[in-house]
Amino acid sequence: MTSLTGRFFAQAERRPGVTCFASRDQSGWNELSWFDAGTKVRAVMSGLRAAGVKPGDRVLLLAENRPEWAIFDLAIMGIGALVVPAYVTHTRADLCHIFDLVTPNVLIASSPELTRRGLDAATDYRGLDLVWSEFPETLASNPPGPSVRGWGDLLGHEPNDAGLYEAAEDDTCCLIFTSGTSGLPKAAMLTHQSIGANVDDALEILQRFDFGEKDRFLSFLPLAHAYEHTAGLHMPISMGAEIWFCDSTEKLQQYLPEVSPTVATAVPRLYDLLHARINGQLKSASAAKKWLFNETLRLGKKRIDNEPLNLFESVLDRLLDRMVREKVRQRFGGKIRFFISGGAPLNPEIGEFFTSLGVGIIQGYGQTEASPLISVNSPDWIKLHTVGRKFDQVEIKFADDGELLVKGPCVMKGYWEDAQATAGTIIDGWLHTGDLATMDEDGFLQIVGRKKDLIVTSGGDNIAPSKLEMLLCSQPEVEQAVVFGDGRPWLGAVLIPSADLIDSCAGNDDQLVLELNNALKRANSDLNQSERMRKFVIQSDPCSIENGLLTPTQKVRRGQVLKNHEKAIAALY
Secondary structure (H helix, E strand, O other), X not given: OOOHHHHHHHHHHHOOOXXXXXXXXXXXXXXXXXXXXXXXXXXXXXXXXXXOOOOOOEEEEEOOOOHHHHHHHHHHHHOOOEEEEXXXXXXXXXXXXXXXXXXXXXXXXXXHHHHHHHHHHOOOOOOOOEEEEOOHHHHOOOOOOOOEXXXXXXXXXXXXXXXXXXXXOOOEEEEEEOOOOOOOOOEEEEEHHHHHXXXXXXXXXXXXXXXXXXXXXXXXXXXXXXXXXXHHHHHHHHHOOEEEEOOOHHHHHHHHHHHOOXXXXXXXXXXXHHHHHHHHHHOOOOHHHHHHHHHHHHHHHHHHOOOOOOHHHHHHHHHHHHHHHHHHHHHOOXXXXXXXXXXXXXXXXXXXXXXXXXXXXXXXXXXXXXXXXXXXXEOOEOOOOOOOEEOOOOEEEEOOOOEEEEEOOOOOOEEOOOHHHHHHHEEOOEEEEEEEEEEOOOOOEEEEEEHHHOEXXXXXXXXXXXXXXXXXXXXXXXXXXXXXXXXXXXXXXXEEEOHHHHHHHOOXXXXXXXXXXXXXXXXXXXXXXXXXXXXXXXXOOOOOOOOOOEOOOOOEXXXXXXXXXXXXXXXXX
8 A cells, every 4th residue: 555655755756847836925936846845755754753753653733734734744644653733723722622632742833823822732731742833933932841943953854764654554644633513523533545545536536537737726725624635635646736825715815816726625615705705796897797797697507407508698608708707717817627615515506606607616525534535526417416426435325314324445543532432433334424415316415414403393393404504695695694493393593694784784783684584585485384494693793713603614613603692592482
């Protein structure tokens, strides 16, 4: 078996002089060749070994998306140690939980602020022996603890002749934390085999459509996320593609036209925000521009539905390619072939919107525990309301209650130091995903909702809230939504109004309530009687990472939102 680091070195040997990684500083974009990247990986491997880091040691990696992140990741795995990625948005409490659970003895952090946060979290933890920071000289006032060395100590270390650690197939190579929408996050033990199987299955599909070394990925989702770690880093490495790093999603709008990526991974939240932004800009457009835009959407939807265009529509559609779709594509750099969507369900209406505008979206599905990919739509056969068909090496079946069960080499080894949770999640080799799903006659999976989020009304109706929440969020007045009604006679929703609605109402609460009520009525018109929502509670501030209502992977913490509005919800009944 070839380890993930071994895959990287094979590409570096085959393509030494071409671009591997790129990042931006104040002077512009800096490209790093495969040869130079390989040299740095070997240097870090030597530096870690010289410092006493051994196979099986855990190394906490706390940094933004950048070439160094990838280099450290590959080097840590290359010596048999375990990568423990952390989000730059992790709080001190989050990091304390990581230290307590996986007991890392090494910390690699980027900025002084992140280094201090990591050291502060380790104040009561005695196992941290080594710290490398990008700017150690700024940390002179650091609290007592391990000495802090500079990144140059690793990246500039003299490479030695020590080869790769001989990893077994089931050797854990990284500990990826679950998002923890309820309870404390668990650390999934992913292996070279599990991630490698994911990559191989994805490449089997992509290479049929000429994806490969000519492609350029833009990596902007956090690399601590299993999705980006596999699909945004190790998959393009195995393809021999370029990876250009965006260290903050706030810079994405600037970087897209500069990088002109051909592929990027993203979560549905990004498309929701872009959809709202484009529609917001359209409000101030001329009547002629609105007509052209709406015709682009109408004709694009007909093509998605394989409906024939008449002669006039065919001519107009070609014209709209140049007048509308090309301008939209330029906003994404002009060369984007596909966005790969995952991490949460994509609203089919949002998928139709961007596909009609000429920006292709391939939706897939997975879980951290499956390294994480399970299924994906193929570029030549996309059903936007589904998450595609299972990968070749994946087996699936359904439990009696509709829960999706998964088996295959992509399944994690288990949860770190949590045998009880592992035994409750992997039963007889089958990963119990916790997701309710259906499969159509063509083998396409559709995720209905989370089993643990299933609402059972007092009338005995079983309702998955995710479908209703997506429908609500497709209304222009609604930014985010959380549906409630478990054990109640009818459903309701916590509604977070859009910024445009808040601006248009300008403090007029009665108008705000009226507009949200109209949005609720429109959503209900597409639902059956048991699914309709009767009343709502308004939450003024959007769910965010900062207020603790959004996970680092952009998932709403439903339980916390409902807890915050417990009294207001009870008053409705």
